[in-house]
Amino acid sequence: MSVHEEELPGIGRKFELVVGKGERIDVVIHHSGRRDLYVFERNAEDPSTVLKFTDDQARRLGAVLSGAYFKPAVVEEIEALIGEFALDWITLTEESPATGRSLAELQVRKRTQMSVIAIVRTGATITAPDPDEVLRAGDRLVAVGPQQHFNGFLSFMLG
Amino acid sequence: MGDALIALGGAFLAAGLFARLGSRVGLPTIPFFMAAGILFGPNTPGIILVENPADLELFAAVGLIMLLFHLGLEFSLRDLIDGGPRLVGAGAIYLALNVGGGFLFGFALGWGLAEALVIAGAVGISSSAIVTKVLIDLERLANPETRLILGIIVVEDIFLALYLALLQPVLGQASGAVESFALVGRAFLFLVVLFSIARFGARFVERLLGSGDDEELLTVVFVGLAVVVAGFAEEIGVSDAIGAFMVGLILAETKQSSLIERLVLPLRDAFAAVFFFVFGLSIDPGSLGPVVVPVAIAVVLTLWLNIAAGIACSRINGLGRRQASNVGFTILGRGEFSLILASLAVAAGLDDRIGPFVALYVLILAIGSPVLASRSKELARLIPARIFPTRGGAKEIST
Numbered sequence: 001m002s003v004h005e006e007e008l009p010g011i012g013r014k015f016e017l018v019v020g021k022g023e024r025i026d027v028v029i030h031h032s033g034r035r036d037l038y039v040f041e042r043n044a045e046d047p048s049t050v051l052k053f054t055d056d057q058a059r060r061l062g063a064v065l066s067g068a069y070f071k072p073a074v075v076e077e078i079e080a081l082i083g084e085f086a087l088d089w090i091t092l093t094e095e096s097p098a099t100g101r102s103l104a105e106l107q108v109r110k111r112t113q114m115s116v117i118a119i120v121r122t123g124a125t126i127t128a129p130d131p132d133e134v135l136r137a138g139d140r141l142v143a144v145g146p147q148q149h150f151n152g153f154l155s156f157m158l159g
Numbered sequence: 160m161g162d163a164l165i166a167l168g169g170a171f172l173a174a175g176l177f178a179r180l181g182s183r184v185g186l187p188t189i190p191f192f193m194a195a196g197i198l199f200g201p202n203t204p205g206i207i208l209v210e211n212p213a214d215l216e217l218f219a220a221v222g223l224i225m226l227l228f229h230l231g232l233e234f235s236l237r238d239l240i241d242g243g244p245r246l247v248g249a250g251a252i253y254l255a256l257n258v259g260g261g262f263l264f265g266f267a268l269g270w271g272l273a274e275a276l277v278i279a280g281a282v283g284i285s286s287s288a289i290v291t292k293v294l295i296d297l298e299r300l301a302n303p304e305t306r307l308i309l310g311i312i313v314v315e316d317i318f319l320a321l322y323l324a325l326l327q328p329v330l331g332q333a334s335g336a337v338e339s340f341a342l343v344g345r346a347f348l349f350l351v352v353l354f355s356i357a358r359f360g361a362r363f364v365e366r367l368l369g370s371g372d373d374e375e376l377l378t379v380v381f382v383g384l385a386v387v388v389a390g391f392a393e394e395i396g397v398s399d400a401i402g403a404f405m406v407g408l409i410l411a412e413t414k415q416s417s418l419i420e421r422l423v424l425p426l427r428d429a430f431a432a433v434f435f436f437v438f439g440l441s442i443d444p445g446s447l448g449p450v451v452v453p454v455a456i457a458v459v460l461t462l463w464l465n466i467a468a469g470i471a472c473s474r475i476n477g478l479g480r481r482q483a484s485n486v487g488f489t490i491l492g493r494g495e496f497s498l499i500l501a502s503l504a505v506a507a508g509l510d511d512r513i514g515p516f517v518a519l520y521v522l523i524l525a526i527g528s529p530v531l532a533s534r535s536k537e538l539a540r541l542i543p544a545r546i547f548p549t550r551g552g553a554k555e556i557s558t
Contacts, residue, residue, distance in 0.1 A: 006306060008306065009310065010291055011294075011295070011300065011309065014300065014301065016301075028300045031420075036298075038298070047301060
């Protein structure tokens with residue numbers, strides 16, 4: 001697969017990828033961070049699809065495509081069982097308000113309606129963590145609960 | 160004080176809300192900012208937000224400075240060199256046809272030589288803002304002709320800066336050859352000094368700007384630099400527009416340039432809107448009547464010259480009929496640069512038909528170009544296929 005790169009003055013850069021049987025994917029990276037993805041069928045002059053991504057969405061898509069975006073095995077097991085609930089995870093940083101405090105101290109379940117069911121930590125994965133477990137930067141917290149409460153949980157834990 | 164604040168705030172608000180109506184249907188903002196100025200100005204019945212356009216003069220000047228400062232900042236010789244001789248050639252063809260045609264047309268109007276030069280620029284130079292917007296909105300960034308279009312735009316931007324510098328002595332009230340030579344000489348010297356700073360003084364300028372860590376201080380300092388150099392340039396007769404452009408060019412060489420490019424955008428957007436609004440204030444709808452015929456001729460002329468330039472530029476770059484049509488109708492947009500030239504002409508006291516002429520011309524083409532460009536596939540059929548070598552023709556049949 002060849003990648004051809006060129007400058008679009010005033011807009012950004014364009015990357016042209018020829019894939020499969022002559023289909024072409026053009027990626028435009030705007031100076032603003034926005035990304036456009038143009039998909040051309042073989043020999044077509046007009047794109048069959050144009051997708052637009054924010055910087056963040058584009059990075060996630062890139063991670064998925066590169067195989068770097070994966071779910072911890074523990075999540076896959078639990079996910080199969082719960083279905084209608086939201087099951088997602090967050091990663092704590094040094095700056096997160098939750099870092100350095102315990103689940104009991106934070107009153108996570110009471111305040112956010114979400115339950116932390118696992119802590120994925122380098123070296124050790126703690127399922128059904130003890131309420132007094134002190135959270136550390138880099139911890140990946142797997143939480144489950146009603147879908148509509150996940151965003152509240154996210155901002156409560158990560159600030 | 161209250162009056163002035165209401166006038167300024169009203170200008171922002173009227174321009175913004177009016178342009179939103181246009182942007183709902185995919186039209187560019189510039190003509191709407193200007194139209195808001197016409198509607199809410201002293202020359203039309205109804206709400207008069209600003210009685211005296213001079214009240215907002217300083218803010219409009221800042222808008223002009225920010226527009227040119229940003230242009231200088233974005234200017235990149237590398238883009239031009241990377242594009243190669245074919246792109247530069249395409250830009251030269253475009254300008255020769257459009258600015259040349261515009262000059263002959265302006266001269267034929269018989270309003271005067273300085274007026275003809277302003278009209279040549281206003282009619283000949285496309286709007287970067289509108290062309291870029293059309294390309295993004297019509298999802299044509301991956302088209303083969305898009306690079307050609309953007310290349311022509313870069314050449315036009317450079318040409319505009321040179322044209323502004325050359326035009327200034329003509330616009331200034333120089334009486335006699337000696338004085339105008341002195342003006343040109345002084346302007347030239349000023350530009351040489353600024354160019355040398357741009358070339359050799361990047362380190363010094365970087366220190367003046369401070370580290371890029373503190374965005375607040377960086378913003379305050381670069382705004383100060385842009386405005387003070389623009390003012391100084393204006394004082395010695397070089398024009399604030401060129402001064403601001405040169406500061407942009409100088410800051411483009413510093414390591415803080417990409418950060419400044421991001422920080423200046425909201426300032427440019429806000430004050431440029433005031434600039435277009437204030438230009439609109441000076442337009443009396445009654446004065447549009449007498450210029451309708453010249454504007455109509457200019458619009459038709461520009462259409463023809465753009466299609467001709469589209470065909471010529473596409474051919475030398477090995478593109479076909481449909482691409483020629485896309486080039487011609489996209490690059491047709493006229494906006495900020497035409498209005499900048501017109502405002503300089505108004506400030507210099509040239510023939511008072513220039514303001515209304517350019518206002519109406521920009522209004523028609525700024526709105527017409529996106530509409531025509533979205534139909535360029537159908538419009539391509541109006542171009543005779545035999546103009547293009549068989550490769551282009553064969554491509555056409557397969558679609």
